[in-house]
Amino acid sequence: GDSVTQMEGPVTLSEEAFLTINCTYTATGYPSLFWYVQYPGEGLQLLLKATKADDKGSNKGFEATYRKETTSFHLEKGSVQVSDSAVYFCALSPGGSYIPTFGRGTSLIVHP
Amino acid sequence: DTGVSQDPRHKITKRGQNVTFRCDPISEHNRLYWYRQTLGQGPEFLTYFQNEAQLEKSRLLSDRFSAERPKGSFSTLEIQRTEQGDSAMYLCASTDSYYEQYFGPGTRLTVT
Numbered sequence: 001g002d003s004v005t006q007m008e009g010p011v012t013l014s015e016e017a018f019l020t021i022n023c024t025y026t027a028t029g030y031p032s033l034f035w036y037v038q039y040p041g042e043g044l045q046l047l048l049k050a051t052k053a054d055d056k057g058s059n060k061g062f063e064a065t066y067r068k069e070t071t072s073f074h075l076e077k078g079s080v081q082v083s084d085s086a087v088y089f090c091a092l093s094p095g096g097s098y099i100p101t102f103g104r105g106t107s108l109i110v111h112p
Numbered sequence: 113d114t115g116v117s118q119d120p121r122h123k124i125t126k127r128g129q130n131v132t133f134r135c136d137p138i139s140e141h142n143r144l145y146w147y148r149q150t151l152g153q154g155p156e157f158l159t160y161f162q163n164e165a166q167l168e169k170s171r172l173l174s175d176r177f178s179a180e181r182p183k184g185s186f187s188t189l190e191i192q193r194t195e196q197g198d199s200a201m202y203l204c205a206s207t208d209s210y211y212e213q214y215f216g217p218g219t220r221l222t223v224t
Contacts, residue, residue, distance in 0.1 A: 043215030102154030
């Protein structure tokens, strides 16, 4: 079945450091790919998405590129802030399905 | 619109008791989802509705779990004869889009 694998956390960085959170997936067909973010005490929020190979999703300084050849969708940000501290979830929706599969989440902690 | 709301936010119950959770989606959204999330894991799909019709249930979902969305608006999730393994965060999400789901803050269930 479909699956999403994320790097284990927590990822601990200093403010203004470069962030990469790795995500790889297994799916049949051509899924859409997502990153969601969950701040403490809140529900998940969509951060960015990409719907086909080579698409780049971006939002709030975060970026991720849909790489079909490596089945990856790594999340990057050039300069993190303390306010980026949260749990980040990679997810996919198979083509033609409304049911997403989520990864386990990666906790990001940013220190001043 | 205030987003997706869930009630209660926390529930403590004794093993063997029944519990019911409520989700109020964003008003114009026709699809509503229930997920379960345990510590260190991503959301796990339980079931979803298109308007009042329950279109899919996870094969892993015990028959002690039942969900309704009687008028295509709010939804309830009932767990009968709770077990300690049911302790988790129960998330609701709604959408009118193929891509983005809007999550509520969740109901945390503790079974003692």
